Amino acid sequence: MLKYELIEQDIQRKIEEGIYKPNDQLPMEREMCEEYGVSKITVKRAMDALVSKGLILKRRGSGSFVQDIDIRDGRGAFGSVSGEVGGFTVDMESTGRQISSIVHLFEVVIPPEKVVEQLKISADTFTYHILRTRCLDGVPAATEETWMPIDVIPGLKLEHLQGSIYSFIRDELGHKVHSAHRTLRARMPDAQVQSFLKLENSVPVFEVEQICFLDDRRIFEYSVTEHPGDKYEFFTVSFNRNV
Amino acid sequence: MLKYELIEQDIQRKIEEGIYKPNDQLPMEREMCEEYGVSKITVKRAMDALVSKGLILKRRGSGSFVQDIDIRDGRGAFGSVSGEVGGFTVDMESTGRQISSIVHLFEVVIPPEKVVEQLKISADTFTYHILRTRCLDGVPAATEETWMPIDVIPGLKLEHLQGSIYSFIRDELGHKVHSAHRTLRARMPDAQVQSFLKLENSVPVFEVEQICFLDDRRIFEYSVTEHPGDKYEFFTVSFNRNV
DNA sequence: AAGTGGTCTAGACCACTTC
DNA sequence: AAGTGGTCTAGACCACTTC
Structure with a gap:
């Protein structure tokens, strides 16, 4: 554990x-530098992390203050997209709920053109095509449609889909997930997503489209995840640059 | 302009x-340290900012690389929630489109309990209550419902609502906006929002609920903004912590 | 072993707030 | 003028990748 993480x-x-x-x-x-026996920049880094979480607020010339906030407490929502990568499993793990998966489809195909573009592969590359519903305590919390090139993620089996694909990549392939580019949207589910998520009519979905990078810079995943709009939200802290 | 900003x-x-x-x-x-005549930490900071924008990717032990990405190019969407604070005007300014506002409601009231809680004010505090539709090139791009305590933002007039309230706060009140806590959701618009945004039936909205802080730590705004779900998205870059 | 980014130090100097 | 966070330096040492 790094020093600034311990202080944070x-x-x-x-x-x-x-x-x-x-x-x-x-x-x-x-x-704090004295208290923790570290230099100023290390304390600053720890404090900045807490600002990003919305826990404190800093003012130059004035000091740092604990935010008077209860927003973060959940309000019964399933959770929120975190700033970290790790897919659904990591996002939801912290909630302490039981995660399960229903695999609707697992095939190897030549993907549609849009996916070819996103994965930056040649048009004749085989990819896994996976459709899963992820549940928390048995309640559908997300559907994921995922494409991964088979030569980047060799050896993926049905059993891995029951749990976390990210664990397989880390533990069995020895790769790390580096980062992901995510685009968030509000939209209406199609009939299939609606039935997978057991949504009432007129409930929209919160869509997360993402491209994921391995630690060796290769793109290993393009996925589109749909969360029930009535049970999902995303929290973020924004700043003025000239602070 | 700071050194790391110039380098970025x-x-x-x-x-x-x-x-x-x-x-x-x-x-x-x-x-780069030599090229720009700065120390390592300054270059690092500039590079980290570019990573957050999704423009480059860094690998310890290996180097930094330009991302092969065209996602950022817009695809005809109105724009995306930026990491910066500044309200709709700043978010949209960069698109180069003409911004206009329709003011539906501008009153001073005792706000409902939920708003009292969010603004952390006493229950008998008068607040502005504003309902606006913001347009880009004449097309509705957002409706905003805003509450601000009158004693925090004194002197707000109808004319300020035609433009940017944030400009009024900065230029006439001499305050800076410090930061905002934002929660994003997908939901269905009510009939009023639907008509203001001229939405077809079954088009959801991308909702941004925010609490905004002044540079003196006071909360000056609680607002809920609805964007057309078919024209709005939010882009973000996520990382693994143990990189 | 060499290349390359990450963490951290000890401190100078600056910008903003408060009095 | 005193308090307090921000930027920046010059460099040590470390962790990971590549060969």
């Missing part, structure tokens, strides 16, 4: 335990 | 002008 965790714990209360001013960064 | 811009320009081409390896950071 420690401060977050103090906020969660109420040692630092909403609207409290935090110790100044120079004091 | 310079590298971005070189990518856009094709001096650095897709999949090209960029000069290593140590070389």
Whole structure:
């Protein structure tokens, strides 16, 4: 664990335990440097991470303060797209709910042109084509349509689809997922998605289209995920640049 | 302009002008330090900003590479929620389209309980209540329902609503907008939003609920914005933490 | 072993806020 | 003027990739 991560965790714990209360001013960064025995830039990095999470707010010249916020507490939604990569499993793991998968389709095909473009492969490359519904505690929380080139992810079997494809990539292929480019949209589900997610009529879906990169820069996945619009949201903190 | 911003811009320009081409390896950071006459951490910061924009990809031990991406090019959508604060005007300004506003409602009221909670005000505080439709080149691109405490934003007039409220806050009140907490959702519009946005039946909206902070930590705005789901998307880059 | 990005130090100097 | 966060330096040392 890196130093700034340890400090970030420690401060977050103090906020969660109420040692630092909403609207409290935090110790100044120079004091924290002494307390943790690190340099200024390391404390700053930990604090900046907490700002991104919406837990604190910093003001130059004035200090850092615990945000008076209860938004993050969930409100019964399934969860939110995190800033981290790791697919559905990682996004939902933290909720402590039981994850299961229904595999509707698992085939190897020449993908449609749009997918060829997104994966940056030649038009005659075989890819897995996977359709799954992911459930939390037995309730459908997402459908995923995924394409992956078979030569980038060799040896994928049905059993891996029951769990997390990302675990397979990490543990059996020895690759790491580097990053993902995600585009979020609101749209209406088609009839298939509607039935997979057991949606009432007139419930839209929150769509996450993503391209995922391995640590060796190869694109290994293009996927489109649909979440029930009435149970899913995405939280983000934005800043002014000239702060 | 800060050093790392200048470097970020310079590298971005070189990518856009094709001096650095897709999949090209960029000069290593140590070389860039010499080229720009700055220290390592400053180059790193510029490069990290480009990674967040999805323009480059970095690999420890290997180098930094221009991403082979055309996703960012728009596809005719109105635009996307940026990482910056500044409301609709700033989000859309970069598109070069003409912005106009229709003010449907501008009143001062005691807000409903939910708004009181979000603004962290006492229950008897007067607030502006504003309902606007924002148009790009005359086409409805968003409806905004906004509440702002009158004592935080004194002197707001109808004329300011025709343009950008954020300009009024900056130029006439001398405040800066510090940051915003945003929650994104997919949902169906109510009849009013549907008519304001001139949506066909069965077109969902992309909802952005936000709480905005001034530079003195006061909450000055709670707003809910609805964008046409068929014309709006949000782009984001996610990373693995243990990179 | 060489290449390359990441973390971290110790501190200078700056910008903004508060008094 | 004092308080407090931001940018930046010059460099040490580390972790991962490539050969």
